[in-house]
Amino acid sequence: MEMSLLFFSQLNMCESKEKTFFKLMQGSGKEEASTESKIRAKEKRNRLSLLLQRPDFHGETETSRSAFLAKETRISPQEAQKWAESFDKLLSHRDGLNSFTRFLKTEFSEENIEFWVACEDFKKCKEPQQVILKAKAIYEKFIQNDAPKEVNLDFHTKEVIAKSITQPTLQSFDAAQSRIYQLMEQDSYKRFLKSEIYIHLIEGRPQRRTNLRRRSRSFTYNEFQDVKSDVAIWL
Incomplete structure (x- = not known):
């Protein structure tokens, strides 16, 4: 009777170790996926920032409008x-x-x-x-x-x-x-x-x-x- 209990106890221990291993592996996978998604998001933000800085993206910026009006007002x-x-x-x-x-x-x-x-x-x-x-x-x-x-x-x-x-x-x-x-x-x-x-x-x-x-x-x-x-x- 004691031996059977010991046997099942060993099985539970193995199962617990396996579950712990899989949890660790899943957690590591999620962490890697999260890190990768953060990197992609950062790259997207950088590309968007560069795009917004391009003059041709805005069509007519506030600065260009002000410069144009300033030029026009110089005509007496x-x-x-x-x-x-x-x-x-x-x-x-x-x-x-x-x-x-x-x-x-x-x-x-x-x-x-x-x-x-x-x-x-x-x-x-x-x-x-x-x-x-x-x-x-x-x-x-x-x-x-x-x-x-x-x-x-x-x-x-x-x-x-x-x-x-x-x-x-x-x-x-x-x-x-x-x-x-x-x-x-x-x-x-x-x-x-x-x-x-x-x-x-x-x-x-x-x-x-x-x-x-x-x-x-x-x-x-x-x-x-x-x-x-x-x-x-x-x-």
Whole structure:
């Protein structure tokens, strides 16, 4: 009787040791898993921190907005008032050109001023190869059908450019640039002078972020065929 009790007592002892061993092993596994998960979590936090520090992640940071507004407020009301004298004076002033471009972006028609600026840059080309490359780039970006920033030109003007693009000259885009200039002068420029962007400038008030609104592009060059084409537009 005593021996049987001793026998079962030994079995219980073994079972207890095994249970203790498995518990220790499970605890160690859980501890390792916990440590690994902590390391992964830390790595994720580090990656997120680096991502948040990237300027392009924020789009427009508070610092960039403040810097932009500070730049805008440096334009004196007296200088801004001169832009109302003529469209030429607006475009000949760097801040005037920037302000007008920002206004066109609110109407989703910035391709007009971008084309005009591209033409101005094109006429400064010195090397024949540079003339060919830039002319092709302007044609593909602004002129050809379904161009990413196609400007509003009549069929005849586009055809003339298309035929001359293989052997372009510094005057290849003059007619198109003149027409886009007239469109902006007769349409967008007048609205710019009445816009919140311009009014804030002449009143010396800090600029506010402008809500973008899509404007119907119902106007065409045909509306301005009576405008003289020999206007001196580049002074």
